[in-house]
Amino acid sequence: MTTSTGEAIQFWVLGIVAVLGALGTVGMRKAVHSALCLAGTMIVLAVFYLAQGAYFLGIVQIVVYTGAVMMLFLFVVMLVGITAADSLKETIRGQRAAAVLCGIGFGILLIAGIANASLHRFTGLAQANAGGNVEGLARLVFTTYVWAFEITGALLITAAVGAMVLTHRERTERPATQREQSEARVREGRNVTPLPAPGVFARHNAVDVPGLLPDGTPSELTVNQTLRARGQVRDVGGEQERRVRKLEQRSDEYVEGVTEGEGAPEGGRDRSGDNDGANHAEGAAK
Amino acid sequence: MDPLIGALVGAPLLGAGILLVGGRRLDRTGHWIGCLWAAVSFVIGVVLFADLLSRSPAQRTLTSHLFTWVPVAGFQADVGFQLDQLSMTFVLLITGVGTLIHIYSVGYMEHDENRRKFFGYLNLFLAAMLLLVLADNYLLLYVGWEGVGLASYLLIGFWQHKPSAATAAKKAFLVNRVGDMGLSIAIMVMFTTFGSFAFRPVFAHVGDVSQGRLTTIGLLLLLAACGKSAQVPLQSWLGDAMEGPTPVSALIHAATMVTAGVYLVVRSGAIFNAAPTAQLAVCVVGAVTLVFGAIVGCAKDDIKKALAGSTMSQIGYMMLAAGLGPIGYVFAIMHLVTHGFFKAGLFLGAGSVMHGMNDEVDMRRFGALRTYMPVTFVTFGLGYLAIIGFPGLSGYWSKDKIIEAAFAKGGTEGWTLGAVALVGAGITAFYMTRVMLMTFFGDKRWQPDAEGHEPHPHESPKIMTIPMSILAFGSVFAGGLFSINSAFLKWLQPVTGHSDGHSPVATWEITVATLVVLILGVGLAWQSYGRQAVPAVAPRGSLLTRAARRDLLQDDFNHVVLVRGGEHLTRSLVYLDHTVVDGAVNGTAAGVGGLSGRLRRLQNGFVRSYAVSMLGGTAVLVAATLLMRGV
């Protein structure tokens, strides 16, 4: 007993996708990417559900899993951020080998088990879904499985409460006022002034663009530390310096073009502090 | 009349209950309550006696079945009583002497704050003893048997604050237990043999049982008798038992309880008659003890211990007689009764002396008391004459008959036993004279007691002397009265049966011989204790004397072999239990601990490695299931 060819094609195509997604979930270095891969696999599974006449489940799969659960994942990923844990380097000796071994062995056994299971009886969901899949499920849920259903309801509530309890952080002491913070800064003598804002001498003042010190080197202080932690600080130091050089060069040319006269002091004024010594020298020469 | 039999036992039991449960509030009246219940049982006894006399000798057996005690399949134990002439005799002796001694004790224990308890115990003893002699089956008899043991334990150890008393009590109970073991095994053998242990069925079927079994039963019963009646080899407790108050020694360790063994043998006559070997054993034990006790009696300076030795010896006579079979049973009992009178009298006398001498017991510190306590002197003297078998007095009638019977057994056995009995009579005369002389004659050897009080000997109060006098009366005339056209014999015959063995020696010859021996004994005693003064401290004495002072080293033997050995055994067992039995277990535990210590390494705490093992396990399980399906 087999299924329609269309389904077969769909299976083979999407099946591969699903497997790739799964592998990606396991293999991707960054959690975000893993999450996306997983989402993909889930969608594929949803399609399979639909294809197998489990319409309700298919939809639920998309809505609940890819919709809610995976988003929750992504959310947490953002919250937690990238840590050293993301490296794929193994730390426990022999762990990976054992894992792969067990995995393969288990998989083979599982498949072997399915292989020699007698799966020849194949009654489609034709008349089970006769009254509509959803209605069918509903009938079961509210008759045979009503008790389990209620329990799961309770479970969900409990889970929600539990999550709140876990994540809720009790503030033990009064938050420090701005004044106190500044006083603390003075006391400790580290960057007494407010932190420099990012984006100084910047084409645009995006958060991930570090501010530059007068010599044009980017200051890490100016960037949100999360970004720093993730190493997502945009590398702009070199470019800016180059632009400063260009500027000076052009101004020099302009000074030469104008020759002696009123242009010089502008030039001198224009020149940044490191040329002062030269000015004095010239002054002395006169 | 049957319910009365129950009442006979019940009365003192009730008394004991009242006194022991009643508590301190009865302290002032307790002793009278005790006497009352004892007297009640005596009265009942007399009534029953009258009833028996009114019947024809054949119908003189009353039985009353109270209730079924332990019914289990074939094992039917009943609480039932059987009152026949034999029991009756004992009942009268026990209740009679018992009551007298109750009354005596009122005076003797006057200054003891636990007097109520004392009377409670005495009543308890009466009840148990009556149960013993009235039971109609061996198991119930066993109850009484151990009951008297308990009472004796409580009374010997009555002054529990004295370590010696406590030890003596314990010793008595333990030695008795050894005997009791014999009795209980005997009961088991009876049960396996006859399917019952009640007197009637057992005695009825003695005929159809192999002699070997009967001998076994007989010997076991003898063991029990040895324990209770302080016969060799289980006699060692009696001497120490004198730690108890003197009335106790008089009642329990002279008149009644110690004679229970004789009762047992006579009661089981049917069995013994059919087992000559056992009978011979009884005779031998009796004869040996007879001499043993007599020798011990000669050496002791403690008046009570000397009397205790004498008691052993006299019971030896009874056992000997009982062992002789139908010839002797009657005389055994008769001697038992007369002995009950005069020995109780002697003990009460001794008690009265101690009462006057600040509880001094060492005869070497007495002397010349006859003038200070005349009544005691007279009663004690009569008792003395009775026990040495002075012609006409009780002892004469019973003891001569026994010696006669011993000879009548015939053959070498007969001669030996007879000779022993004869010699015994002589020694008896010797040590009793010794006691008499050292206590009442000679010069004063009084010494201040531990607190330094000078003794002021004085006659005991009436309440003590009256019972003594009555007993003295008994010890003078009982034997004679019994022997008037052998009334006692006729009375007991239906129960014990009797056969006149023809003795190889004529009666008058024996009487003469006895008298001769008697005079020899007295003379010898006079020679050594009457003529020259008694040293206040005991001379070292001959080897035999020293041995005799130590109960012929019996105690030393027990101490070395049983006590020391036992201690070592238990100590080593305790050690073994701790090291070997327990050690094995703990060793295993330690091993497991070490192993787990190794395995613990696997627990590196990383969730993932645990997960690996889980997956591996699952894989194995799947594999297993698949294989199972494959099979």
Added chain:
Amino acid sequence: MSFPLLTVTAVVPAAGAVVTAAVPAARRTAAKWTALAFALATLVLAAVVTARFSPGGARYQLTESHAWITAFGVRYELGVDGIAVVLVLLTAVLVPFVMLAGWHDADPLETSDRRWRPTQGFFALILLVEAMVVIAFESTDVFLFYVFFEAMLIPMYFLIGGFGDQAGAHGEDEQARQRSYAAVKFLLYNLVGGLVMLAAVIGLYAVTAHQLGAGTFSLPQILHDRANGTLTLSTTAERWIFLGFFFAFAVKAPLWPLHTWLPNAMGESTAPVAVLITAVVDKVGTFAMLRYCLQLFPAASKWATPVILVLAVIGIIYGALLAVGQRDIKRLIAYASISHFGFIILGIFAMTSQGQSGATLYMVNHGVSTAALLLVAGFLISRRGSRRIADFGGVQKVAPLLAGTFLVGGLATLSLPGLGPFVSEFLVLVGTFTRYPALGVIATLGIVLAALYVLVLYQRTMTGPVKAGIEGMKDLKVRELVVVAPLIALLLFLGVYPKPVTDVINPAVKDTLSDVHRTDPPPKVTVPAVAAAKENAK
């Protein structure tokens, strides 16, 4: 569907445990009274059970049967035969006394901590144990029995480990160490036993499942199927399963040489708990030998009898000798108990009606007598604050009542005629003697040794001059009298008129013997015993 009397009898104490545990920490006395009330209610129920039980009626009465774990044919089956009834009653009788005796044992030393509630725990645990023991006695389903046989270890563990008396021979912490050691030892011993039994139980299931199609644990059904031949155990299988069961019971009982946990457990725990151990919980072991080993595996029992009997006799003598050698009052009593358990097991496996009736009766008597002796000993120990015999002496002078009751308890222990234990001990001895004379005689030595250790104990503790530390000793209080007096009365009653009990026991024993296909050896001379009795009665 009649009223589930047996279930209720077990449920009431269980509920009592819950209620007691729920009593607020501050209301200690309230908790005690609640617990006592529930215990008494249980006693009433047990009495009702006994009254409703008709000796000589159906073998198992007041039966209840519901499916429990249908997959494994485990049923919730209750039913009592004569033996069970007696033991249930014994348990129900003893527990209130245990509670009264331990009235102050679990009072916290300092009540500063409001949440600390040892008292509630103590009494709740006792009730819990009672409930489990009762159900174990009542169950006729092997698996159900097994579950509670094991489960009762847990509360016992906490009772032993959690509530030792402050009277050790050593320092405070050393004593705590000893106590936890004892508790763990108790637990491990019995768990090991239980494990072996579990294997046997599974084996039994396998056999039944294989032969009857559907596996069952129901005792009546198995007996029935054996009877009509649909179920036949192969010799080897029967022997292995028997050994599995017997091992567990022998540990619990305990039988030499599996006894070493008992002295520790009894020595370190408080007297009431010790009573609970030896007089209540251990009885489950001997009871189970009688019910499961003999009834389920008659052939194997007969096969193992010689060894078991020898072990039992060794236990009798060995226990008694060690008791003589002890320096600690409670350990002495513990070893005495080992000796007595030897008697019980001897009686059970002698396989004569006297032996088994005697053994059952012995369980009752031993329960009562040991309770009396131990509880008085407990009062003594709590007064002196020490368990060492050497610390006592001359008590009878200052506390005569205490000494007297102690003596009575001791006399019961050495089975003095007129007190309960004598009857049972003698029955056991006779029962043994009729079939194995030699063993009977050796066992009889035990009564001499019993006298030895009891009297030595009494002499060293009670008599002689008053020792230092004893002078001010108070005599028994009213509460303590209320505990001891009834027990002593009970001992007297059982000694003088045990007929009511034996009448209940005998039919059950008869059935058991017929299961084992054993009959009493007939007397050499065929005097029909009844006829003898009659002849004797007239």
Added chain:
Amino acid sequence: MNPANYLYLSALLFTIGAAGVLIRRNAIIVFMCVELMLNACNLAFVTFSRLHGNLDGQIIAFFTMVVAAAEVVVGLAIIVTFFRSRHSASVDDADLMKL
């Protein structure tokens, strides 16, 4: 095509998920892998329900989803708290279970 293939697929996915759980250290990813395994099971359930022609399989799958959702909520909450306390999301940092 034999619908049994769906089962093979689910077995494959399950195994991959399992392997992931064992290999990855980032708690979140581990968690995702668990989800993957659950989904694989669901697929099997649905397929079985189709094979047997009744909806019970789907019901079970449905319940699995619900429970999975609850589990995700709690699990992620745990991860977050763990990260707060340890500043790490590595499962290896939670190794207090040893000794």
